[in-house]
Amino acid sequence: MEETQGKFILMIQKKGALQMQSKMKALVTHGAHDYRLEEVDRPSAGEGEMIIKVEGCGICAGDLKAFKGGSVFWGDGSAPPYLEVPAIGGHEFVGYIVEMGPGTDKKKTYGIADTDLKVGDRVAVEQIAPCGTCRYCKEGRYHLCVPHNVYGFKNYLNGGFAEYARLTKESLVYKIPEDMPLERALLIEPYACSMHAIDRAAICKDDIVVISGAGCLGLGMITAARKRNPKCLIALDLNEERLKKAKEFGCDITIDPNRESLKDKIMELSDGYGCDVYIEATGHPSSVKQGLDIIRKAGRFIEFSLFLEPVTCDWSVIGDGKELDMYGVSLSYGCFPDTIKGLYTGELMSDGVVSHKFALSDYEAAFEQSGKGTDSVKVVFTFE
Template identity: 55%
Template sequence: MSDLPKTMKALVAYAKGDYRLETDFPVPECGEDDIIIKTEACGICAGDLKCQHGAAMFWGDEKEAPWVKPPFIPGHEFLGHIVKLGANVNNFSLGERITADQIVPCGECRFCRSGRYWMCQPHSIFGFQGTNNGGMAEYVRYPKTSVISRVPEDLPLDKALLIEPYGCSKHAVDRAQIGNEDVVVISGAGTLGLGMITYARMKNPARLISLDMADNRLEKAKEFGADLTLNPGKEDVVQKVLDLTDGYGCDIYIEATGHPSSVIQGLKMIRKLGRFVEFSVFGEPTTADWSIIGDRKELDLLGSHLSPYCYPFVIENISNGNLKTDGVVSSMFPLEEWETAFKYASGKHGDFKVAIKF
């Protein structure tokens, strides 16, 4: 397919809270080094919701400059089939099913030159700037420096949609350096937390504990490999973990809720010399007693960002069933029903992952 239509359906963000369904948005042009895909589907991330609601980390405030560059098409959890190739692209073919890391590295900054492309200084991510529009549109352009992975044709769509979030889950768990004698607590059992649970299970820790305020999520975490599930809304989970570890606390705590209380909870339940991995995007500042990190416990405090070098492993292990996925993608909507899709993506109806399907 070389002759594409001139216009397409797309969800376009013009300002915080000003998202519009367009039916005649220009189809992206294919430069000599570009690839154009016809979008198969696009998952809705918590970051997409926070951006749509106007979070300052995206749109800026009196302290921070805006990061987004409207108008833009949201969405970074997408995949599709190649419908057009630039003249200089010779390692892909028309019709191939592909996806890409959410970041489009510049290839020139100190991070890119040293192979740490996920921390690229310009930091252009699909779905937040008009120069790299996202997957909530019929067609998407992959620029030359996109980090592209092939997706097997026989991988069901509900599983393929988890490549990006599970890639992020894998990176967070890798940062934790789990050993088989570790007691590991993963706080949050949404899509990302479940991805962490099923991957951490492959590390064979001594005990894998999942925390969440929703019992249906804890049930899924148990199904995906958690040894123990605890609900902080119903019991003193800090004391429970201390009791299970002779009063020492867990060896590793991975924070995947984005709520300040989960950070404080983790600092209380982690042992001295423990490893704390912070994954989440927060909608508000978190205040913690930093003397716990330093003087009292001498913790290793690690961040986790995006999914570098994770897609090949995730694609292979979703395909062979080592990474569990059943029931995670629970609802799909057409683009015309994007407002309903965003509401379902908030989790208020019990969903884990919601997607827009084309």
């Protein structure tokens, strides 16, 4: 790790050589199933902007679903698609600042991001670049920004599937420790989203909490939820290796719903009432219906996932049936600082979550591995 950091610092110091490099390799999105490794112009920093040399970038479930043609990204014909092409994907990235435009010290920060940044700093960036002018931004709830511009999905906001990335003046940028292992640094963005889900769940010490899905995001939720010390923390997954990791990260009980009766087990643990909190983190419709079935009356249902297509369920359960509190979760509102600290100190467990590393040139294999759902948790690109 020290050798890699030294290379970055040496490269930054040789600014003349950097300025001469006018091209870079990038994975460019042209359409669903149409991603191409190309040589493109390296970005330069304008007013309030920064250029970072990308160290690595994780592949998010959203990236994968965009690649597969999910209508949430490409539209269903009734409205323009969210994803604007050509674009460079990736929003789970970290890197070193190599260029700063004028006025960078006047960036809007919403009171949470760092402002004392300089060339050579190692940084992470939130996935959203909030507009600063809509109702939600003015209220401080920047993660709900109406334009909702997220790195990698807009052609003016290119992401980390490239050697360099331009951080716009709206971006929320955070310094990260030089000695934080890259495998931890690349979990900052997904774990911050996980932490926001746990914040929304408002877990109490007497709660029976079920987290459905023990992938990267589910594991992030598990390690964050363990800090809240609930009465019983339960993970659900169909993958035995992920359930083992969930147990290692602090779950009291792990369950494969295909191997045993989930409802019977939850009712046994809860004196027949059901779980107090159910967090849906799989993106599969069956997990939604399953949660509505096992949650108690007046329970808290947390919907985190992004689905390929619309999901249907019996809404009468939510109202007349159980009077549930339903909470959505969007992005990572205010969670980057605590996530960076927790990952750095090890308070948030992360060993083994980054399971596969690929060069950008091997993007087809990386997407294939990420989509398997077995033998991997978090798949990332790294740049040497």
